[in-house]
Amino acid sequence: MAAVQVQLPLPVLPEGWSAEKDFKAIGTLSPATQRNIEPVGPHFLAHARRKRHRRTFSEDDRIQAQENVKKVEDDDAGEISEPEDQMMLQRDAKDWKVFYKIFAKLSPRPNLILRLFFPTVLLLTNHSQGQDHYAVLGLSRHRYRATESQIKTAHRKKVLRHHPDKRAATGSSEDDSFFKCIQKATEVLLDPIKRRQFDSVDENADVEPPSKKEAQKKGWFKCWGPVFESEGRFSKDQPVPRLGGNESTKEDVERFYNFWYNFDSWRSFEYQDEDVPDDNENRDQKRHIEKKNNNARKKKKTEDTARLRSLVDECLAGDERIKKFKQQERAGKNKRRGEKEEAEKKLKEDKIKAQAEAERLKKEAEEAAKAEKAEGKKAKEAAKNAAKKNKRVLKSSVKDVNYLLPEGEAAAGPKRVDEVLNDVDLVMTKIDNEELASLAGKLGGAKGVDAVASVWAEETKRLVGAGKLKDGEVRTLI
Amino acid sequence: MSADESIEAAPAETFAIGISFGNSNSSIAYTSGEGKAEVIANEEGDRQIPSFLSYIEGEEYHGAQAKSQLVRNSKNTVAYFRDYIGKDFDSIDPTPCHASAHAQKHESTIAFSVQDTNSDSPSTLSVSEIATRHIRRLASSASDFLGKKVNAAVLTIPTNFSDEQKEALSESAKNAGIEILQFISEPVAAVLAYDARAEAIISDKIVVVADLGGIRSDVAVVASRGGMYSILSTAHDYETAGTQLDQVLIDHFAKEFIKKHKTDPRQNERSLAKLKLEAEATKKALSLGSSASLSVESLADGVDFSSTINRTRYELLGGKVFSGFIRLIEEAVRKADLDVLDINEVILSGGTSHTPLIARRLTSLFPQTTNILSPSTLASALNPSELPSRGAAIQASLISAYDPSDIAQNTHPALTATPHLSRAIGVLVISDSESRGVFKPLLEAETAVPARRAGLFAVPGGGGDVLVKVCEGQREIKVSKPEPKSKSKPQVNGKAGSEDDGDEDDDEDEEEEEEEEIRETIWKVGTVLAEAAIRATKKGAKVEVTVNVGADLGVTITAREVGGKGGVRGQLLEKGGGGRENGSA
Numbered sequence A: 001m002a003a004v005q006v007q008l009p010l011p012v013l014p015e016g017w018s019a020e021k022d023f024k025a026i027g028t029l030s031p032a033t034q035r036n037i038e039p040v041g042p043h044f045l046a047h048a049r050r051k052r053h054r055r056t057f058s059e060d061d062r063i064q065a066q067e068n069v070k071k072v073e074d075d076d077a078g079e080i081s082e083p084e085d086q087m088m089l090q091r092d093a094k095d096w097k098v099f100y101k102i103f104a105k106l107s108p109r110p111n112l113i114l115r116l117f118f119p120t121v122l123l124l125t126n127h128s129q130g131q132d133h134y135a136v137l138g139l140s141r142h143r144y145r146a147t148e149s150q151i152k153t154a155h156r157k158k159v160l161r162h163h164p165d166k167r168a169a170t171g172s173s174e175d176d177s178f179f180k181c182i183q184k185a186t187e188v189l190l191d192p193i194k195r196r197q198f199d200s201v202d203e204n205a206d207v208e209p210p211s212k213k214e215a216q217k218k219g220w221f222k223c224w225g226p227v228f229e230s231e232g233r234f235s236k237d238q239p240v241p242r243l244g245g246n247e248s249t250k251e252d253v254e255r256f257y258n259f260w261y262n263f264d265s266w267r268s269f270e271y272q273d274e275d276v277p278d279d280n281e282n283r284d285q286k287r288h289i290e291k292k293n294n295n296a297r298k299k300k301k302t303e304d305t306a307r308l309r310s311l312v313d314e315c316l317a318g319d320e321r322i323k324k325f326k327q328q329e330r331a332g333k334n335k336r337r338g339e340k341e342e343a344e345k346k347l348k349e350d351k352i353k354a355q356a357e358a359e360r361l362k363k364e365a366e367e368a369a370k371a372e373k374a375e376g377k378k379a380k381e382a383a384k385n386a387a388k389k390n391k392r393v394l395k396s397s398v399k400d401v402n403y404l405l406p407e408g409e410a411a412a413g414p415k416r417v418d419e420v421l422n423d424v425d426l427v428m429t430k431i432d433n434e435e436l437a438s439l440a441g442k443l444g445g446a447k448g449v450d451a452v453a454s455v456w457a458e459e460t461k462r463l464v465g466a467g468k469l470k471d472g473e474v475r476t477l478i
Numbered sequence B: 001m002s003a004d005e006s007i008e009a010a011p012a013e014t015f016a017i018g019i020s021f022g023n024s025n026s027s028i029a030y031t032s033g034e035g036k037a038e039v040i041a042n043e044e045g046d047r048q049i050p051s052f053l054s055y056i057e058g059e060e061y062h063g064a065q066a067k068s069q070l071v072r073n074s075k076n077t078v079a080y081f082r083d084y085i086g087k088d089f090d091s092i093d094p095t096p097c098h099a100s101a102h103a104q105k106h107e108s109t110i111a112f113s114v115q116d117t118n119s120d121s122p123s124t125l126s127v128s129e130i131a132t133r134h135i136r137r138l139a140s141s142a143s144d145f146l147g148k149k150v151n152a153a154v155l156t157i158p159t160n161f162s163d164e165q166k167e168a169l170s171e172s173a174k175n176a177g178i179e180i181l182q183f184i185s186e187p188v189a190a191v192l193a194y195d196a197r198a199e200a201i202i203s204d205k206i207v208v209v210a211d212l213g214g215i216r217s218d219v220a221v222v223a224s225r226g227g228m229y230s231i232l233s234t235a236h237d238y239e240t241a242g243t244q245l246d247q248v249l250i251d252h253f254a255k256e257f258i259k260k261h262k263t264d265p266r267q268n269e270r271s272l273a274k275l276k277l278e279a280e281a282t283k284k285a286l287s288l289g290s291s292a293s294l295s296v297e298s299l300a301d302g303v304d305f306s307s308t309i310n311r312t313r314y315e316l317l318g319g320k321v322f323s324g325f326i327r328l329i330e331e332a333v334r335k336a337d338l339d340v341l342d343i344n345e346v347i348l349s350g351g352t353s354h355t356p357l358i359a360r361r362l363t364s365l366f367p368q369t370t371n372i373l374s375p376s377t378l379a380s381a382l383n384p385s386e387l388p389s390r391g392a393a394i395q396a397s398l399i400s401a402y403d404p405s406d407i408a409q410n411t412h413p414a415l416t417a418t419p420h421l422s423r424a425i426g427v428l429v430i431s432d433s434e435s436r437g438v439f440k441p442l443l444e445a446e447t448a449v450p451a452r453r454a455g456l457f458a459v460p461g462g463g464g465d466v467l468v469k470v471c472e473g474q475r476e477i478k479v480s481k482p483e484p485k486s487k488s489k490p491q492v493n494g495k496a497g498s499e500d501d502g503d504e505d506d507d508e509d510e511e512e513e514e515e516e517e518i519r520e521t522i523w524k525v526g527t528v529l530a531e532a533a534i535r536a537t538k539k540g541a542k543v544e545v546t547v548n549v550g551a552d553l554g555v556t557i558t559a560r561e562v563g564g565k566g567g568v569r570g571q572l573l574e575k576g577g578g579g580r581e582n583g584s585a
Ligand SMILES: Nc1ncnc2c1ncn2[C@@H]1O[C@H](COP(=O)(O)OP(=O)(O)O)[C@@H](O)[C@H]1O
Pocket: B021, B022, B023, B024, B025, B026, B048, B212, B213, B214, B215, B216, B241, B242, B243, B280, B283, B284, B285, B287, B349, B350, B351, B352, B353, B354, B355, B385
């Protein structure tokens, strides 16, 4: 085939793209589907010629080749086969219509009554207007779920069996009443409008809500789930949310009930209409019946809406999940309240604790301060004592060397003693405790008058240098 | 043809035609010297030859003459028997034969009891025997026309014919002196009839063949890929066909007659037969004109009846049947996992396909891009009634020189069972609107392997280095609400037009009024298969990318600048990993 022309451009090669020989294999093909090509036309013949390469194929090849080929024709046999009942075969399409119509006036569930009166019969053709169209076609289990092709197939099967010409051919009577039932059933079920009307009143697709006992015995979800699945067939919105189970979330359950309380139903009740005479003779009567039918439809529709509502009410009332959610909510509330109290209590406790702590800290601080104070006093005393001692050292230092008089001199007279001691006192007022201590240390180590004198001289000089003493202020110590 | 397939001259030269053998009508065709298919008219000038046989005083009538015997000689007229061939009585629907010789159980098959000789007692003619007589008449008409004894044929059958049915049919033909070279399926024959025209261009397309006949309707969805055909799905309906449309007119005129004459012509077999034949003629006339008349001499109680009906009224009355056709076609599309948007072509085949309303309904069901091949929508359309026989004639001309064993080998599953791609394979390009890549398919999904497709791609403005990114693509349907108030007509009408049934039910139509959503197909890029670089392309250059999928599903990709030197060539990784050798082309 000719190459296709594409006007849109290829992308620019991304920066840094590289591959060996400019080609990168990346993915693999999705799995192929095995199909038969039709052995028709010149292109197939060319294909066959290429594929055969002079070899011939055997029966084994045939079997192998056909193994996985996708089928395109439906199997004609198949799921739809229900046993047929002799009684049903003798039914006439009109048979039950009469009864049905009568009961339909009396009850919204005419078939229920019919079943009471004619139990055996109704197992066979228990339907509106006398006929269960699904049962006739062998689709009882499928009902509203049956697809159009299932109906067609089922119909065909029934025709193949029950065509009057076949009965005649096999020697039985050419009674076509059941055949008419088949035709009627198909006519209704293949017409989308008529089928809806019929499905609307197809009680056989209904699933009765369980009694409390039943629900208990069989399991609540098992009983109620199918009820709503079947009711769901009337919904304009599809898919319909399911009842779910115990594990369903609150949102899902809420969505379910919301959906059912706002149910938008296509259900209608034309199928139970009283026949309108189709002749033109009696126009008034015709109009009258039409009006009656219309009213009946409306009434039934209202009743059905109410019925569904109370059904949902009933389901909701028995739904343990609702209780569970409520409980959970309550439990949640309690828990929250507990938590709050707990928190408050804790807050209080914390406060008390904090207070105690603060007090403790305060006390500690006070004590520490006290201790410190005491400590300070002691040190001061010690310092004082030390200073006293050092001062004594200072005084005695001069006294021990005869008040700094040269060696061999006579003991110092009172004047000298006064002068020297005055000077020592003066120096002592100019120095702090530390200097005092250091000075005392030096003096303690000095032996002999010269050594002591030089220590004093040095200290005096230092003080003069530091500006603490004036030159000449201390004469005896220099 | 290659030397190894030329065959020894067969003892008697094979002279083959194409035969379409329908329940209602048959048709014979041959190919002229230039390979053009031509449909042959029988002695009476009919190209649609009713598949009817009728016996009067030992004389056999065939075709239209036999059909007209339904009125006076219905018991000795055999009709609508094709589907009974090779079947047992339990598995057949006798309905169509109700107004002619009834189908009976006969040994393991079906037979008709017919007074076919001058003797007093009727003969029991098996359906195989009837088929033989019918084919013999067809072959003799063809031989007369072609001036040469026809001894072989390609014969069309429905897609759901069983092997037993084929075998029985083959046997019947053989007894009529006709060797069946090959059975081909009716829808495929119809596709071939169109594809074999000189002006046809072979392309990859999805074709819906709607074969709407007399007593059954069959739809097939066919993937046509490079001139090879694979059936993706089929749907059958035995209750929606021409007969049901006849019935619509029968009921309509019967009611009219009752109103005037207080008697129902349908209650009397003969009256009904007359009315039926005339109703069918009226129906056919309504395919051409906007109104048609019906007149029946002595319809009932010796009263003549004539009336007219216009097309609109007929279309209204037949609404339910017409909807049935549309639904059947939708069903087939659905079964193929496709959407109406995927359908490139609809071939209307079979007699009922002449009805203009059906084509009109399909025009609104499918998007505007879908070609509806029918007489009322396409001037160059082939006659829907002639498609199968034309296709069969073309196939006959293709294979009549083959040895029978070669033909058998060609139709062997070892040759026909073939892997088909489940995803399209294509290349990413830059679109002008979006900056992101757009997928351009080269090989469409449902292409049988081996297959090879090439595409020529533009390069960006100034040329330079370009990237060839080969991917799988999956088509998706994008649904969007139309712009409010926008006047432009949505591309597709999702639903069939609302010129619905004549049903008087007052159902709510309001939903129909809702704004139609816009549906379109888009490509979703799937697995990236490979990347390749084409370096230093010239300004305005074209890059040719070829994807070749082998019979073993091995993929080779080549890319080169057209007119440039060299290029890139590589192979995909095998399923289990492990790359193959890459190299420069
Ligand atoms: N021009 C036409 N318009 C409408 N219907 C037609 C026309 N021609 C034939 N038919 C109808 O087509 C049916 C036959 O179609 P055909 O394909 O020959 O059937 P079959 O496949 O059953 O042999 C009949 O019901 C016939 O009335």
